[in-house]
Amino acid sequence: MQPQTQAANPALADVKNILAVASGKGGVGKSTVSSNLALALKKIGQSVGLMDADIYGPSVPLMMGLGSADPQTAQFPLEKYGLKLMSMGFIPDATKGVLLRGPMVAKYVGAFLTQIPWGALDTLVIDMPPGTGDAQLTLCQTANVRGAIIVTTPQDVSLIDAVKALNMFRQLKVPVLGIIENMSYFVGDDGKRYEIFRHGGGKKLAEETGVEFLGEVPIDPRVAECGDAGEPLVHKYPDSPVAKAYLELAEKVLKAAAKLSETSELPAVQL
Numbered sequence: 678m679q680p681q682t683q684a685a686n687p688a689l690a691d692v693k694n695i696l697a698v699a700s701g702k703g704g705v706g707k708s709t710v711s712s713n714l715a716l717a718l719k720k721i722g723q724s725v726g727l728m729d730a731d732i733y734g735p736s737v738p739l740m741m742g743l744g745s746a747d748p749q750t751a752q753f754p755l756e757k758y759g760l761k762l763m764s765m766g767f768i769p770d771a772t773k774g775v776l777l778r779g780p781m782v783a784k785y786v787g788a789f790l791t792q793i794p795w796g797a798l799d800t801l802v803i804d805m806p807p808g809t810g811d812a813q814l815t816l817c818q819t820a821n822v823r824g825a826i827i828v829t830t831p832q833d834v835s836l837i838d839a840v841k842a843l844n845m846f847r848q849l850k851v852p853v854l855g856i857i858e859n860m861s862y863f864v865g866d867d868g869k870r871y872e873i874f875r876h877g878g879g880k881k882l883a884e885e886t887g888v889e890f891l892g893e894v895p896i897d898p899r900v901a902e903c904g905d906a907g908e909p910l911v912h913k914y915p916d917s918p919v920a921k922a923y924l925e926l927a928e929k930v931l932k933a934a935a936k937l938s939e940t941s942e943l944p945a946v947q948l
């Protein structure tokens with residue numbers, strides 16, 4: 678299958694930038710980063726959509742405080758906090774107790790990209806499923822992804838999988854805009870910085886792989902609290918240090934996207 682141009686796909690014809698947020702490893706905060714980054718981009722003036730491509734384990738409905746919608750009456754994409762949103766979790770009973778084969782997952786991802794009227798958007802953030810498989814391939818073949826953002830935590834176990842994700846995008850000729858290190862450190866009540874999961878892994882990985890280090894997001898219990906309560910931290914606590922970190926990330930991501938780094942030309946890396 679040849680990659681479609683956005684113009685050839687009416688659903689994405691007016692979407693300027695598609696950014697894929699990926700991790701390789703599950704549980705590093707990819708969906709949290711996708712949601713808060715989308716809100717931070719909105720805060721700095723962009724019109725933004727967020728597509729949850731995690732068909733098996735959609736997180737966006739919980740994080741955005743939305744349940745399933747009646748497909749007969751609902752207008753997809755749904756809207757909340759000024760974002761356009763689509764997720765498998767909005768479709769009633771779609772994944773409950775169902776074993777989905779790879780081609781079905783790819784079919785849903787393809788449908789989200791070609792049948793959901795996204796309208797005019799500056800940026801569509803795609804929360805990629807963990808791993809490197811069918812869904813990721815379909816996504817990069819169906820949409821012109823402007824760039825990928827890799828989320829990692831500082832530990833080796835996460836960094837190794839981040840390299841796999843990075844290599845996958847390079848093989849698919851999708852430029853990697855940069856690496857975000859999530860859960861980098863924790864600031865205690867004593868004001869001291871505690872590096873719970875080691876120090877500087879994301880930055881070192883960025884240096885070794887020749888991609889930009891976009892920044893770090895600290896651990897803050899309110900991140901998880903807000904995610905579970907359906908109101909992401911950037912919306913609920915806009916003046917918090919974590920929200921400020923996301924605003925800086927959003928600016929950097931836009932600059933990197935505008936610069937269109939040449940990283941897709943680099944060879945795959947071995948670590």
Ligand SMILES: Nc1ncnc2c1ncn2[C@@H]1O[C@H](COP(=O)(O)OP(=O)(O)OP(=O)(O)O)[C@@H](O)[C@H]1O
Pocket residue numbers: 700702703704705706707708709710731734736806807859860894895896897898899900901902904905
């Ligand atoms: N910076 C942070 N500080 C505190 N908690 C965080 C932070 N980032 C993420 N979390 C929490 O970590 C958990 C995992 O995050 P999330 O679901 O976003 O990960 P994920 O990589 O998308 O996982 P999966 O791929 O399995 O869906 C969530 O409970 C989330 O609230």
